Amino acid sequence: MELLQFTDKGIWCAAGDFYIDPWKPVQRAVITHAHSDHARWGHQSYLSEHAGIPLLKLRLGADIHIQGVAYGENIFLNGVKLSLHPAGHMIGSAQVRVEYNGEVWVASGDYKLEADGISVPFEPVRCHTFITESTFGLPVYRWEPQQQLFSRITNWIYENQQAGKASVITAYSLGKAQRLLYHLQDKVSRIMGHGAITNVNELLLSQGYPLPTLERVTPDIPKAAFKNAVIIAPPSADDSAWMRRFTPYSLGVCSGWMQVRGHMRRRNADAGFALSDHADWNGLLQAVTATGASKVYATHGFSSVFARYLGEKGIDAQEVTTAYGDEETIINPET
Template identity: 50%
Template sequence: MKSSLLAFNDKGIYCKQADVYLDPWRPVKNAIITHGHSDHSRWGHQNYITHHTNVPIIRHRLGEINVTAKEWNETFVINNVKFSLHPAGHIFGSAQVRVEHLGEVWVFTGDYKTEDDGIAVPYEVVKCNTFITENTFGLPAFKWTPQAEVMTDINNWWAENRAEGKTSILFGYSLGKAQRLLKYLDTNIGTIYTHGAIENMTNVLRPMIDLPPTTLVTRETKKEDLSGSIVLAPPSAHGSTWIRKMTPFVTGSASGWMAFRGARRRRAIDKGFVLSDHCDWYSLLDSIKATGAEKIICTHGYSDIFSKYLREIGYDARTEKTQYEGDEGETADLETAATSEI
């Protein structure tokens, strides 16, 4: 019986022929990393391989690791297995991994989205036999509004809050979402302040992305300075003592989970903006069809529901368990809230 080119085990997604793991969640000798979010790029591997734009990101998070940088579509061969990295469109530096051996081609998407956000290199369709896809938002209820419309809503919300003398606090995870928001905030409205976690990550990315100026919130920052401004902060800052000096303030969150009112209530958010760095249901289906793959492996998210639907429409689809947790650890509790409304 022919063995799979890639197998799922207790350490991650494994290519035995090359002795290489893809986004492993336990320490291994050789790891190909798709992107910089902490559930996909973990500390402890002996050797890291990733796209060169992701190198400063994972070094910022993991320290002085042993890492080899690759270009887009650059083929590198390990023990007769061909690998290459292709844009995933998820966040800046995010990649899909193409794996080829003896005429068989697999693609591991990591996390991905097909909407061009103007920051990440846009998603590239990669033809394959087997496609490993995330299902973070793998329900028909998830259908995204175009980014330009969402950003117009955010800027209007900020302007309204400013007119009322309130500080706008907008939550988004520090890598990816924060920079996407920052790029399209209207600096004519006021000053953009940042939480330290976002400021530090943004400074890592500034040499590679054109972003507007920001001001770090410090102990010396005065309440009157923040009035009418917008503050970008990670979800973990919500409810902390850090935001007390910003009173009166209004909170907003930019996330795919904001499609459900229950998710907003659970996080005690005043305003939800539906903006995701993942595919919606329809983009997932379009992506799968475009690859021409016969076999689909569904991982984190609504994998059971999504794979069942794929089988109903004729795909050879199955699920596999992983330890990918979602961006900045926010997925688990919000998924629970969202499911309660389905």
């Protein structure tokens, strides 16, 4: 029997009697990060890296039963050794290392290799078997260095300001929005936000993260106040009455899918920026290589393509169907 098994509830460790990011209610859930496809309501107990606890409580409710552990701290569940290690995906994100009878598996959750400045950077973990995401598992997805990308975003904002327009940027409220705020805070004088984003920002400010104070967009703010401002909004606000109050504005979409032309037109965006909190093609390959794993399971994303490529390179790789996806899959060309 394999150390970790793919079941209809999630990734299960029979020996330790726990699940990793289960999508159906279970007794004991180990959570890689607080995004809704990996952290779901209804489990009897949760285990997370310490920094993820406030975010999980924000998303799932303050009354959930949750235990926190530090990165690299070993705990034992029915004799199975378990530890969490930085995934670099967002604040509190972790890879799950599971060891039993000399066999080591790592479930990556979601991850990226480039340090974003606010989450603990990705650390490769040596293992025999690696469960990897493959959200952007095609060679076309290769991210430009974030310093260059944020320079382009900043220049776009300045051009909008010269034209007397507000700059509305859509980004997922948990993770990417904070990354934007962190990198724009010294370059823009006025940044405003949708309530979904200001709620997360206020929580993280209270936890001591180096983020700017974000002005919440409310109905009583006069229209003139939006001129030349930067407004961060979740993708769900796109083309809504809430967003039309900023007219005239220019819309920028931050998503890894913006790497491919055509997605910007589909979103009716004025600008597209391929900013992603997932590893690109090269990052996925680098991460797999760094683990030294002889067996790889590829989950959500372009899993069949990525597994086939690894197989051609001599790695025993297999596609696995799970219930994972994320904010960016709403415009995934596969769906």
